Every structure is written in structure tokens, then in C-alpha cells.
Amino acid sequence: QGHCEGPGFGAEGDAPRPIGNLFIAAKLVPPEVSPDPADGSPYEVLFERVVVRDGPSLGAVALGFAKRGVVVRLFEWDASRQWRRAWYDRIVSGWGWMLLDHPEYGPLLRPHGQKICARPLEPMCVAAMEGRTADLQKFVEQGLAVDVRDHEGRFPLQLAIENGHIDSSVFLAVAGASVPLRTNCRTPRSYQASALVAAMFGLSYNEQHYDDALQSLSSTWRAVAESVILDMGVALNTEPNIVEEVKMPGDDMRQPPVAPKNDSEATGQSPQEGAMPSPGADKKQTAVDDPDTARSSLYEVVHAAVYVRRDPSPSAEKVTQRLQGEFVRLFDMVSNESGEWGRVEVSIAGGQVIGWMMLRSPTLGELLRPL
DSSP states (O other), X not given: OOEEEOTTTSXXXXXXXXXXXXXXXXXXXXXXXXXXXXXXXXXXXXXXXXXXXXXXXTTSOEEEEEETTOEEEEEEEOXXXXXXXXXXXXXXXXXXXXXXXXXTTEEOEEETTSOOOSSOOOHHHHHHHHTOHHHHHHHHHTTXXXXXXXXXXXXXXXXXXXXXXXXXXXXXXXXXXXXESOOOOOSHHHHHHHHHHHHHTTOOEEHHHHHHHXXXXXXXXXXXXXXXXXXXXXXXXXXXXXXXXXXXXXXXXXXXXXXXXXXXXXXXSSTTTEEEOOTTTOGGGXXXXXXXXXXXXXXXXXXXXXXXXXXXXXXXXXXXXXXXXXXXEEOSEEEETTEEEEEEEEEETTEEEEEEEESEETTTEEOEEEO
């Protein structure tokens, strides 16, 4: 079995030959050494046939194709994040590039064994689910937001925790991601990731899971996690059990003292999929002696979406928005001719910013409801 070779890949550099609209590589060479199966992520072909190309472009030379139902292994993304490098060892044995979504035909490849999503995949969520920490770092450097949601409403950090990717969980926590109020932990690695993230946020955690998580980390990420935990202070008076873990009989739960409920920081989609601000976003707000925190109040977004604006005015610049079911913590309140506004601190791709949210609209009615 061999793989097709395009121009510049072989000694002769034969030009590709056209077959219909495709350019097929002209020369066969022996197959390359197969990568470690654990390195790639299994994706299933959804369309009748998906072409494997020698570059991330619809105009690149076609090396072969994969039929519907075949599972291929995908690796890194291209610069557009629309293509992924692929290893396919049936018709083609070697490396190529495959398009995830076609502009006309829709989804071509989706994670094997997962619910099929018709809309394009969120690279940040996919990288978190697959534990690709290097890709997560690259995406953050490129300006991608760390708190996007996948088609099931899950945050990247939630996906990293639930899939037991501890290194990725540490990176997302320090990169400003929000931790989910609940996680669906099913494996020892996911419980370990959950415990470590809880400790990084100054929350209660399972001591054994925490110790196991630290032992599994590389020296670099372990140093990062321990530094955050040291800065945060494990014994901060923050409300415990925000990251839920199943407490088995005999579990040794290390838990910080409980403070008044107004000292917790929570935002998110719902009580099941909500989130707290990251330790990498603004550690100041977790301090119990912070006067701003003492006079703040927690609100739930009850309208479909409410904008965060630069100033308390409906004509002010939009910073971001919060969706129905999410929670926000409002600080200073002001009233003007447009209505009542509350100051909020939110994380965006560029870091932590201060904005304003309207509590009630003259035309839409109640936007935020106090808890």
C-alpha cells in the first residue's frame, strides 16, 4: 500500500494529473510510518466522500478520499482553523489535510462517538475536549475567547475537566476561563482535574484527587498550578462546593471556611452550566475583605441577551453580552434618564474589563433579576 505524491514531494516532482475538477497526484511512494494512535483524535466522515489533500486548500492536490463512516485521525489546525492535518491509512497511507465543514455541503467530519453538530465546531472547545494544550495556547495568542460554548452549551474548561485533561485545565484556568458550577466527572482523571481546578479557585476539593492531579502534571504546569494556588490562598473564605464532585464514603475533603454567600463569584449559563470568574482573570474579587465585594449583589440575566456597555448609557459602546440564565455580580448602581445600571467586571479575549449593564428596559421590561 502506498500514498500518492504531488509536485515537489518525489525525486522526479511529477505534475499532478486532472480528473474532472480534481488534481490527482501522479506518483506513488512507500507509506510513511504511522503516528501513535493516541496522538490523533478520531473523526468520522459524514459526507459521501471527503477528499484528503496535500495542503489546507480546496485547490490543493487531492491525495485520495475517505468514504462516509470511515474514521480518520486528525491533528493540528491550519491558520484558518477550517482544516486539520489528517492521517489516513486506507486508500492513502500518509499525511494530508481534510476540511471540517464545506461552505456548500455543510459538515464533513465530526468527532467519532459524539453528538453530531450541524454548525461549525468551536476550535477552542474542540482543543479543550481533546486536551491539545499547545493549540489552546496558540488560539489564545490569536485572540480567541476562552469562554465560548459548544453546541451543547459547554465551556472549554468544563470540557477539559470532564475529559480528564489536567494540563489543559490548568492552562484554561490561568488564561481567564470560567469554571463551571457543575461538571460531569466519570473517570479518575476527570475527578483529579476537577479537584485541581477547585483548589486553583480557592474552593473545596478532594485531597486525594488533588494530590493525584499534581503528580500527573508536567513540571511546568505543576509549577503554574501551585503558584496560582499559593497566590489565591487555599483557605480563602470562599463559598465551597462550586465545582461539584461526587463524595464517596471515606473521602478526605479539604474545605476552606464558609463565608457569606455574597462573597462567591458566579456567572454562567444556568445553575448546571454556570461559571465563576477565573483566578487568572481578577483575584482581587475573591478577597473577603474587599469592600467592592462586600457591597455587590448577584443577579440573573432574565432577558434573552443583555449587553455589557462601556458606560451606563444605551448608546455606549458594546463590550460583550450575557445570555439568559447566566449570573453576573453588580457593584455600584447608578440611575439616569435611561434607567438603572449596575457596574460589572467581565472577562473578554483582551483581559478583564469594567462595564455597565441595564437592570430594566423601558420597552423590554426586567433584564436582570436579583438573587
